Amino acid sequence: MRRTGVPYAFLAPALVLFAAFLAAPIGYSIYLSLRRVKVSGLGLGRGARTEVWAGLGNYTRSLSDAEFLPSVVRVGAYGLVVVPVMLGLALLMALLLDAGRTRVGTFARTSIFLPYAIPAVIASLLWGFLYLPRVSPIVDALQGAGIQPPDALSSSWVLYAVANIAIWGGTGFNMIVLYTALRAIPTEMVEASRLDGASDVQIAWRIKIPIITPSLIMTFVFSLIATLQVFAEPMTLRPLSNTISTTWTPLMKVYRDAFTRNDIYSAAATSVIIAVATFAISFGFLRLVGTRAFGQEN
Template sequence: MNKATRKAGAPYSFLAPALILFVLFLAAPIVYAAYLSLRRTKVTGLGLGAGSRHEVWAGLSNYARSLTDPDFLPSVLRVGAYGMIVVPTMLGVALLMALLLDAGRTRVGTFARTAIFLPYAVPAVVASLLWGFLYLPRVSPINDLLTGIGMTPPDLLSGSWVLYAVANIAVWGGTGFNMIVLYTALRAIPTDLFEAARLDGASDVQIAWRIKIPIVLPSLIMTFVFSLIATLQVFAEPMTLRPLTNTISTTWTPLMKVYRDAFIRNDIYAAAATSVVIALATFVLSFGFLKLVGNRAFNQED
């Protein structure tokens, strides 16, 4: 092998470990799930003995069963309401914190960035357990504090509050990551723009609204897409809180329905079909949104 060939193959050798892991742990499971979604188990006789159960072609019947399941549409609507709470709140708070840190309004910038980002490092299951302890009326120190000052604390795990309780965990855990992404984008803006704006009499609010936010719009769109994908895949938080309340069912989200079908009902074919539907919805919504606003945002410098 000559020097030119080795040089041309060097990039692929660096990419090879990531590509192998991608194929083994992401691409292959997706293909296998799509295969299972088109199969079903056929039982012959009484279903006893060797050969009495075998896989056969099912076509789109698993998708029909999944989409017509009475628990599927409510779980989708519930996730939609969850996303309408989580995504705007999380990105709005993250953008506000990034702007405040970039404007130098706090003298403890390093500590503030670390403190805001730290919840993101807490695993979702651990965060849900921590917040679940704070939500339980009998053990929550917040309830004791509110009762001590004469206020009636709400039952955050009741049917009317549990959606906000789950959304709060996601906002608490995800705001720091989005803040770091937006703050990094803000720090990359040339300071000459701000100095020129101040010479023209612009205030900090005007600089943020008319200069900073339009420039970091691509980063804001990227964080929106990441948040949208995470919303469609919400699972850990409601699954962890479920033993603490009767208001979270086994099909509270589409992924919880997948878990129920696969591991409780032992119907891996219906679970695979629902998984493929979720994956397709994630792809369509993510790339549809990027197609809708991406050209304007990412080509704004042209």
């Protein structure tokens, strides 16, 4: 009895924390998404506002909101920019570091990873002031060279301005993951390829990248989830530009409904929709490519 109970004793703190800070909030959000406030009379006095069952009404209202679909499309366009560029840069940097093209490997890895250690709000404020024409040293330098830069916070460029912050901050983390996977490749395999006359590009394309495909899939899923939940960057940049609305992303719409309109029931329904969509897309992608990739690894 004592021997069989030891594993559960070690798991108990993690299970309690999981239940208290993850499972319980999720369950409460689902509960709120199925409720609504019923107002009687003028809504004044005790008992004038009561919480009643709403069924799927909040979900219908969220999905039919005219501002919800544009925010989803905007996040989709944002993801098409962020995910390929960020993972491409991370893979390129990891391959260059693994190939030994730089003699300052530790310094290079730390420099590339450092932006990830900066909180998203701080990074957004930093880049926000670099985007503002009146205070940006980059704009001053370009204008001094006779180049008129575009307004990064204009309606035509704001999507790329937000994407740039995410790429700058996330490339280092993905690079470390891919670099760690590259370091696990047996050196004998690489040396044998060199003896056969393979170049660095051929080794990277035909040996290294296929072997680290599971790590690429993992970083892609993490990046996809982060893209669908983008919030801090546009929310921080919003006071600096009128091109970012309160519903620029779905999570910003959740924030507006919950804390500006005081409609926590609609906000909870939208949150559940985002969570289900994130799970479905991530799980669907893993089902599509994960089995073959991880099967090849085994």
